[in-house]
Structure formats: structure tokens, C-alpha cells
Amino acid sequence: MATTVLIYYDFRMLGHNPHGWDPGRPEWTDAVKAMIELQYPNSNLDTYRHPERPERLTAIVDSLLLEPIDGVRWMLLAPASATQLERAHDAAYVAHVESLDGQSGWLAKDTTAVSPGSVTAARLAAGAGIGAIEAIAAGEARRAFCIVRPPGHHAPADRARGFCLYNNLAVTAAHARKALGYDRVMIWDLDMHHGNGTEAIFYDDPNVLVVDSHCAAPFYPGSGLLAETGAGAGAGYNLNVPLPVGSGNATLQAVFEQVVRPAARAFRPEILLISTGFDCHYLDMVCAMDETGYAAVTQSICALADELCDGRLVMMLEGGYNAKALADSAYAVIEALAGNPVSALNVLPDDPGAAAVADAATFHAKAIGALAPGQAGDANTEN
Template sequence: MTATVLVYYDMRMLGHNPHGWDPSHPAWTEAVKAMINLQYPGSNLETYTHPERAERLTAIVDRLMLEPIEGVRWMLPTAATMAQLERVHDKTYVAHIESLKGDSCWLSKDTTAVSPGSVEAACLAAGAGISAVEAISTGEARRAFCVLRPPGHHAHSDHASGFCLYNNLAVTAAHARESLGYQRVMIWDWDMHHGNGTQEIFYSDPSVLVIDSHCAAPFYPGSGLQSEKGAGAGIGYQLNVPLPLGIGNAALLKVFDEVVEPAAREFQPDLLLVSSGFDCHYLDMTCTMDETGFAMLTQRMSDLADELCDGRLVLLLEGGYNAQALADSAHAVVEVLAGSRVNACKVIPEDPSCSGCG
């Protein structure tokens, strides 16, 4: 049975054009090279270009246009306002980012940068999730997928990092809570990098359950230990599942079965949000998932949403830097959101065991 899926995209997000190196910060450049060598041994640093490039979105959009999926409705996001951003970000930080309109500069040594179109793109990216949950709250649809950049889950309340300027998912969750009346919001971040910004923002908040499965430290950003479980009233509402490099479909499905599903049943969310990074895909070289695994994860999250919160499920794009992997994975995910069922996914024999689950 076909379901309506709202797909949010605005080509102005292509105007974000960060640069790979910053000659004015040679020490930062050397730190970035060291980080790349650690994560991707053998990479050619002389031909390195910034991985967070416009092709990430055009690959997804072109595939969805060339192979249209019944039930998809294309939607334009409304840019997030300063007031909406300030629900999760410090006012001084928001003011600083807004002051960079039209500029080019680095914001941190991990190549987080802005170009003249970056601030507009970041406001649209943060607004995409808001637009999606508002449409869902009016009954326009129950599912949405936000094709956006720059990504958001590394953005902290007071600083940018990991290619992220504003924390798109955190802005969405806060809007759902404070403007739309959703009492409990649940987040699963299945990007291979720990969502350290999302964790920091909601670390003491018992109204937002954050589950984060990721490659274990020292893999970037080096956080997300199992012992990091929240603070104050939020203790127990941050669940980290660090996993070995090379994780594949079987490992992430085990995370769902042993962590996500039981935690969701106990928490009883009013809304499910996913930080949907596709960088666990084998074409991104570090892990071994493929699009069939992302399709199965989406199906299980859709079924969970149907059971617990009237089907309300929104996925926001995070990482993923191989164009083919992004196109294949996003298309498979949207197909499932639109009602296609999958019976199985590929299991790769070398997939490490999910020893951190439970």
C-alpha cells in the first residue's frame, strides 16, 4: 500500500561550498591531514577535495527524479528563524554564524568552513526538519525525508564542528516539543560518526531520548562511550552504542533489535527522528553496510512508528560522501517510507559482531 512521503529539498543548499585547506591556518591543515590519514590510510592528500560537496545532494535528487517513487511529494523547506535556532544554540553563536553571510572562512581545524552561500544553506537545512514535523502535525503525511546540507549532528550549542553549522535534528526536536506539543521525542543517530553535538544539547533533557550507534573512539569525533548516559534529570536518556570499524547490515539490525526497539517501547515517543547518515555504506570504505541494510532499518523504524506514535517518522540526512552510495541508499529508504516492503538484506560474512549491544 502506497503512503505519502514528503521529501524536502531546496537547491539553494548547493550554495554551501567549503574548501579543503586553509592556507591562513597551516597548523589546522596539518591536523586535518593527520585526521584523514588516520581514517582513510593511503588517501592522496595532494588531490583531496572537501567531502561535504554539492554532489552529495544532486546524486540523491537525480536518482529520485530518474526513478520516481509513487507517493513522493517534493516540498520546499522554510528557512529556520533565529528564534527557532536559539532554542538549541546560544544567541551569541547564532549571531556569529549569521554575521558570516557572504564570507569564506574556516570555523574549526576539522575543515568545518563557510563560503558565501553557506549561512543561507544552513538555515534551510535546519528549517527542513521543522517544515517536515509541521506538515506531519497537520496530517499532511506521516513520513518525511529531508535531503539537506550542511549536516548537523556535530554542531554543538555554542560552536561548529564536523562540517556542521546548525544542529538540524536538534532544532527539529526542540520545535516539535515547544511549538507542536509533542511531549516525548526519540532520536536514533545511525551515522557512523558519533553525534556529539546532539548529545551535548539534550544531555540533561529527559523529554528527548537519544540513541547513537557509531564507530567507537578514537574514530572521529572520539566521543560516545557507553558510560556517557546523560546528566541530572537526563540520566538514562542518552544511549551510546560504540561499534567496531567495518560494521555492516547485521550489526545495525542487531542494534535496533537489542537497543532501539526495547528503549522505544519503554519511552513511548510521540515522534521518531533519525539522523540518517549513509557513511556506513561500503563505498565509503570504512564500514560494510549497503542500501538493503538501510532499507531494512527504515522498515523497522516505520513499523515502530506505526505502533507507538501514529506513524510519525522523519529522517534527516547527515553524513555519507560517496555519490553512488548516497543515491542508492536514499532511494531505497524513500521506497520503504512510501510503503514498499523488504524481506531481507544482504549479510556480509566479514561483518564484525555487535559486541557493544545490550
């Protein structure tokens, strides 16, 4: 029998639709063009479109509707409230974003931007994770996938960055801790880009273990070094795994086996949250994964959740900018969440990420050995 998978989606997130260059800030446009040329040297700047566009979601939703997966339940979601957002973000920043409702413009020179429907979309994206974690806490299911935009993992507490307005997964993790009373939350960010915002929000928090595998600096956003391991009480609870471009399916599976699983077994999380970016897919040009790799690692994540936290698992969409790669990868992941066995795994003859994973595992071995479950009793559960 298929495992129930809750799918959170709302068509109003399509209303976030920033466009192209910002003629009012030519210096920002020049900086963005330089960044694109550095990271994607074969791109045609004359035909550039903002990569974070509505088709990202419709490609995924259309694939799921065309060939339904047994066990999938489509769920309604509610927008996150200011109180919920302020568990991860500064109140002044939340007020600033809300003041942009109905407006258009750039917020940062990395093309983070708003259109008239963006603030509504951002509230809904953050609310999806809250709805998912509350349903799981109530026993409605054990697994959920949130099809959301704008993404979130680049947004720290106090500003927009990297296409991100609110940090959706950080809002979810903070809700789990402060509203639902989970003492130990674990995040794995497997997007191609370092989740600098998530890292910053939980950098000194020993109750939220963050593992982040990503293309190494200077690749955007240029952070996520091995030495960034947390601060204060959170020292050792932030584990980065920087990888070379060109990494494939075997690399991500090795990250799971050599870093994620041993860290999770030491930390004993009560729920697993996954920032699920599909931009490591080979159709996104920089890395060499495909949908079989995402399915295989999801199967491993499900087994780990079953082992440690009664199966409680939320996966949330982050990056991924090729429509076919998004549709194929998300479909494969949701099939794995529903319990369909993974029948194939495509592996490169020589995966360039293997050595980097081994180096990271060696670097983090002492920290993983010293991990202790979070400080029970300080979640300050709210009614």
C-alpha cells in the same frame, strides 16, 4: 497503495561549497591531514577535495527524479528563523553564524568551513526539519525525509564542528517540544560518527531520548562512550552504542532490535527523528553496510513508528560522502518509507559489530528498564 512521503529539499543548499585546505591556517591544515591519514589511511592527500560538497545532494535528487517513487511529494521549505534556531543554540552563536553570511573561511580545524552561500544553506537545512514536523503534526502525512546540507549532528549549542553549522535535528526536536507541544521525542542517530552535538544539547533532558550508534572512539569525534548516559534529570536518557569499523547490515539491525526498539517501547515517544548518515556504506571505506541494510532498518523504524506514535517519523540526512552510496542508500530508504517491501538483505558471513551490540544492550539494560515517558506538561508550547 503507496504511503505518502514528504521530501524536503531546496537547491539553494548547493550554495554551501567550501574548498580544500585553508592556506591562512597551515597548522589547521596539518592537523586535518593527520586526521585523514589516521581515519582513511589509503587516501591521496594530493587529490583531496572537501568531502561535504554539493554533489552529495544532487546525486540523491537525480536518482529520485530519474526513477520516481510512488507516494513521494516534493515540498517547499522555509529557512529557520533566529527564534527557531535559538531553541537549540545559544543566541550569541546564532548571531555569529549569521554574521558570516557571504564570507569564506574555516571555523574549526576539522575542516568545518563556510563559503558565501553557506549561511543560507544552513538556515534552509534547519528549516527543512521544522517544515517536516509541522506538516506531520497537521496530518498532511506521517513520514518525511529531509535531503539537507550542511549536516548538523556534530554542532553543539555554541559552536560549529564536524562540517556542521546548525544542529538540524536538534532544532527539529526542540521545535517539536517547545512549539508543537510533543512531550516525548526520540532520536536515533545511525551515522558512522557519534552525534556529539546532539548528545550535548539534550544530555540533561528526560523528554528527549537519544540513541546513537557509531564507530567507537578514537574514531572522529572521539566521543560516544557507553558511560555517557546523560546527566541530572536526563540520566539514562542518552544511550550510546560504540561499534568497530567494518560493521555491516546485521549490526545496524541488531542495534535496532536490541537497543532502539526496547528503549522506544519503554519511553513511548510521540514522534521519531532519525539522523540518517549513509557513511557506514562500504563505498565510504570504513564500514561494510549497503543500501539493503538501510532499507531493512527503515522498514523496521516505520513499523516502530506505527506501533508507538501513529507513524510520525522524520529522517534527516547527515553524513555519507560517496555519491553512488548516497544515491543508492537514500533511494532505498525512501522506497521503504513509501511502503515498498524490502526483498533482500545482504549479510556478512562474520559481522564484527555483533558482539559490540550485545555488550551495549547488556550495559544499557538497567537504564532501559528504568526509562519513563518524559515529564508531561513542560513543553511550554508557543503560539
